[in-house]
Amino acid sequence: xxxxxxxxxxxxxxxxxxxxxxxxxxxxxxxxxxxxxxxxxxxxxxxxxxxxxxxxxxxxxxxxxxxxxxxxxxxxxxxxxxxxxxxxxxxxxxxxxxxxxxxxxxxxxxxxxxxxxxxxxxxxxxxxxxxxxxxxxxxxxxxxxxxxxxxxxxxxxxxxxxxxxxxxxxxxxxxxxxxxxxxxxxxxxxxxxxxxxxxxxxxxxxx
Amino acid sequence: xxxxxxxxxxxxxxxxxxxxxxxxxxxxxxxxxxxxxxxxxxxxxxxxxxxxxxxxxxxxxxxxxxxxxxxxxxxxxxxxxxxxxxxxxxxxxxxxxxxxxxxxxxxxxxxxxxxxxxxxxxxxxxxxxxxxxxxxxxxxxxxxxxxxxxxxxxxxxxxxxxxxxxxxxxxxxxxxxxxxxxxxxxxxxxxxxxxxxxxxxxxxxxxxxxxxxxxxxxxxxxxxxxxxxxxxxxxxxxxxxxxxxxxxxxxxxxxxxxxxxxxxxxxxxxxxxxxxxxxxxxxxx
Numbered sequence: 001x002x003x004x005x006x007x008x009x010x011x012x013x014x015x016x017x018x019x020x021x022x023x024x025x026x027x028x029x030x031x032x033x034x035x036x037x038x039x040x041x042x043x044x045x046x047x048x049x050x051x052x053x054x055x056x057x058x059x060x061x062x063x064x065x066x067x068x069x070x071x072x073x074x075x076x077x078x079x080x081x082x083x084x085x086x087x088x089x090x091x092x093x094x095x096x097x098x099x100x101x102x103x104x105x106x107x108x109x110x111x112x113x114x115x116x117x118x119x120x121x122x123x124x125x126x127x128x129x130x131x132x133x134x135x136x137x138x139x140x141x142x143x144x145x146x147x148x149x150x151x152x153x154x155x156x157x158x159x160x161x162x163x164x165x166x167x168x169x170x171x172x173x174x175x176x177x178x179x180x181x182x183x184x185x186x187x188x189x190x191x192x193x194x195x196x197x198x199x200x201x202x203x204x205x206x207x
Numbered sequence: 208x209x210x211x212x213x214x215x216x217x218x219x220x221x222x223x224x225x226x227x228x229x230x231x232x233x234x235x236x237x238x239x240x241x242x243x244x245x246x247x248x249x250x251x252x253x254x255x256x257x258x259x260x261x262x263x264x265x266x267x268x269x270x271x272x273x274x275x276x277x278x279x280x281x282x283x284x285x286x287x288x289x290x291x292x293x294x295x296x297x298x299x300x301x302x303x304x305x306x307x308x309x310x311x312x313x314x315x316x317x318x319x320x321x322x323x324x325x326x327x328x329x330x331x332x333x334x335x336x337x338x339x340x341x342x343x344x345x346x347x348x349x350x351x352x353x354x355x356x357x358x359x360x361x362x363x364x365x366x367x368x369x370x371x372x373x374x375x376x377x378x379x380x381x382x383x384x385x386x387x388x389x390x391x392x393x394x395x396x397x398x399x400x401x402x403x404x405x406x407x408x409x410x411x412x413x414x415x416x417x418x419x420x421x422x423x424x425x426x427x428x429x430x431x432x433x434x435x436x437x438x439x440x441x442x443x444x445x446x447x448x449x450x451x452x453x454x455x456x457x458x459x460x461x462x463x464x465x466x467x468x469x470x471x472x473x474x475x476x477x478x479x480x481x482x483x484x485x486x487x488x489x490x491x492x
Contacts, residue, residue, distance in 0.1 A: 051399070058397040061424060156424035160398045167399045 051168040062157035083134035094120040215268035232256030285319035298440035303385035304333030326356035330453040352454040354467040355447040362444035367410025371438035401431040421477035
């Protein structure tokens with residue numbers, strides 16, 4: 001009976017006017033758009049969080065490598081001290097630079113302190129050149145090899161960090177993502193070396 | 208290799224076998240035409256026999272060219288070309304699918320004159336037999352170029368590390384997830400570039416400290432920037448480095464071989480660290 005009733009001409013009389021149907025359609029379109037917008041906002045905000053976590057994660061990775069280098073420095077200083085007691089100035093500079101590097105917390109400060117430590121360690125290498133016995137020492141050779149390996153790891157970790165920062169900054173700065181990022185997601189700074197030795201362009205002479 | 212294939216094909220076309228085959232095809236065509244009283248049927252039989260001979264010869268020329276290429280290529284990287292062979296089905300890739308096959312196999316020490324573990328460099332494929340609802344089966348091949356070797360001391364340290372290119376498409380008959388039967392968890396590393404390119408999984412009992420030693424920042428950067436994007440699996444002492452597809456270019460094969468050397472060096476260094484942690488009483492979990 002219900003089926004007959006549904007198909008009966010009387011049903012047509014119960015149909016809502018076209019204006020009401022148009023309002024209904026508009027409501028569904030607006031509601032659907034709002035739901036899609038909400039989904040997009042949530043997904044975008046989550047992607048910001050993921051990208052920011054990657055930046056923090058890569059900073060921790062670099063921190064591990066830097067700490068390893070800090071731990072190696074006292075051994076290196078001790079090894080040099082045994083052979084080159086007169087190079088107190090260089091060794092003090094390394095020890096001070098290490099202290100500053102350990103104390104640094106902000107990325108900019110860490111970059112400055114690490115660049116200073118790198119320069120100071122370069123001084124130790126220069127000292128070693130003047131002492132053949134030190135250079136020939138197996139302990140010093142091992143420590144220097146470890147230091148070189150650690151410096152390679154630090155370079156690689158720095159590249160990973162900077163790549164992550166670039167990806168994160170791009171993500172939060174492009175439009176319309178920047179509307180969602182607002183003030184909650186601030187751009188991060190790159191970890192750049194300030195060491196003049198790293199920036200120096202080698203002079204090539206063809207004469 | 209393409210030029211060599213054409214040269215072999217051209218040479219084979221001038222051979223006696225092809226002439227006799229074509230004559231036999233012509234005779235068969237005439238006989239079929241006489242039997243059916245149909246000149247078009249005779250032409251069709253003749254054309255089919257000719258086509259079959261050409262296809263057969265093309266396939267043979269391809270095999271000859273491959274053999275010639277690998278015979279001259281293998282010594283350039285310090286290996287011997289042994290044509291056929293097999294690799295132990297230890298890692299998930301090497302035991303994937305229903306059947307496995309190796310061709311153009313080269314063997315020898317990984318580090319040439321310096322020695323090192325013996326490696327098997329080969330074109331590998333596994334076949335998956337798929338059945339449709341009507342009782343018919345379809346054999347789907349999946350091709351890879353691999354370099355497999357046993358890493359000394361890796362057995363107790365690496366319980367299961369699986370790295371592969373991050374698949375773009377995970378559906379359809381062309382994709383077979385050979386890691387789906389492995390109880391391995393996805394591991395996140397700190398590099399966004401690496402994550403975009405690779406999928407890293409490790410077995411649940413894999414020591415994460417040793418894994419961290421292996422995937423050092425320099426190794427992550429090296430992998431993320433490598434033009435071949437090689438994957439590798441390390442399980443039960445076996446290491447297999449691979450790229451998808453049957454690679455036939457000398458430059459790419461050399462690059463893959465060099466990548467295998469570098470990955471092996473890294474794994475061996477991590478194995479050393481693993482034994483150090485083990486001796487220091489670190490729990491291998």
